[in-house]
Amino acid sequence: MTAPRRPTVGQRLLVVAAALLFALGVLGVFLPLLPTTPFMLAAVALASRGSPRFAAWIRANRYAGPAIVHWERERAISRRSKCVALAMLATSAALVWWHIDYRPLAIGVTLGLCGVAVFLATRAEPRTH
Numbered sequence: 440m441t442a443p444r445r446p447t448v449g450q451r452l453l454v455v456a457a458a459l460l461f462a463l464g465v466l467g468v469f470l471p472l473l474p475t476t477p478f479m480l481a482a483v484a485l486a487s488r489g490s491p492r493f494a495a496w497i498r499a500n501r502y503a504g505p506a507i508v509h510w511e512r513e514r515a516i517s518r519r520s521k522c523v524a525l526a527m528l529a530t531s532a533a534l535v536w537w538h539i540d541y542r543p544l545a546i547g548v549t550l551g552l553c554g555v556a557v558f559l560a561t562r563a564e565p566r567t568h
Contacts, residue, residue: 454486
């Protein structure tokens with residue numbers, strides 16, 4: 440029986456980056472303008488390369504896991520997730536217009552948020568298994 444292989448420095452860095460992205464994704468649940476889903480997807484992608492066990496833990500997470508699995512399998516987003524994301528994007532746009540006095544910047548950010556909204560709204564919904 441061989442001893443378990445120690446993780447390389449690169450794998451450890453991937454796990455640290457994945458943990459950071461996962462934490463940012465969790466913060467994104469509560470903070471407007473901080474997107475949850477891209478951080479979670481990036482976290483699981485990095486964790487898959489650095490620690491399959493950590494990636495499996497993220498996929499098994501009762502809150503983030505189903506959305507990640509649906510995206511990985513079908514490139515699909517649930518209707519509930521879309522509604523929440525679109526509401527948060529609208530809230531973010533309102534906050535941008537309330538707090539940013541420099542209108543060209545507010546317009547640019549709002550256009551970016553609209554682009555994300557269109558992308559999300561046009562994704563398929565997961566098939567029921």
